[in-house]
């Protein structure tokens with residue numbers, strides 16, 4: 161699928177605080193990610209998710225991020241989520257058992273075949289492409305070689321991995337993704353977003369999408 165999107169959607173990931181969510185919503189961010197994997201420095205509990213998600217207005221997508229976690233935990237979080245992001249080694253058969261649309265994160269190992277992955281995860285609403293660092297499932301703050309992304313792929317691409325206000329314009333122009341996803345590049349510290357970095361990031365995406 162090769163599509164010229166009218167604009168590049170934006171997902172900010174790793175929210176832990178109401179005030180950061182309010183700022184992201186005010187900036188027009190499309191999707192907010194919540195890390196439900198307890199080993200992450202950005203993780204939140206289901207109870208915290210319930211409180212944070214309650215303040216997200218209509219038309220902003222609440223995304224729950226899981227890494228090889230039990231179906232029971234995901235079910236517990238579902239009332240507060242619009243979309244599930246699977247960031248581990250979950251097979252498609254696991255991902256599609258929930259009553260929610262889902263996306264699959266893929267780490268860009270040297271041997272990954274994105275066309276094969278798109279076929280394997282054919283029910284995913286998009287593929288999120290992230291940097292590969294052995295032993296870390298995501299949120300590394302590292303980029304990968306964007307030229308490895310095929311010009312045409314059977315699924316919309318969400319570009320992730322080490323994006324910042326400084327490199328996002330080049331990324332959008334080169335990859336022309338459906339959406340971009342950032343966590344570390346808009347943070348003051350893990351789980352604490354920086355209002356100026358969030359605003360700069362959105363501005364750069366908007367400018368690059370318009371060209």
Ligand SMILES: O=C(O)c1ccccc1NCC(=O)[C@H](O)[C@H](O)COP(=O)(O)O
Pocket residue numbers: 173174195197200201202225227247288290297298299300301302320321322323341342343344345
């Ligand atoms: O953020 C985490 O700690 C994390 C832990 C385990 C799996 C995924 C995780 N984060 C995912 C993301 O925040 C983004 O989808 C993506 O990896 C971009 O992160 P960054 O490179 O920091 O912008």
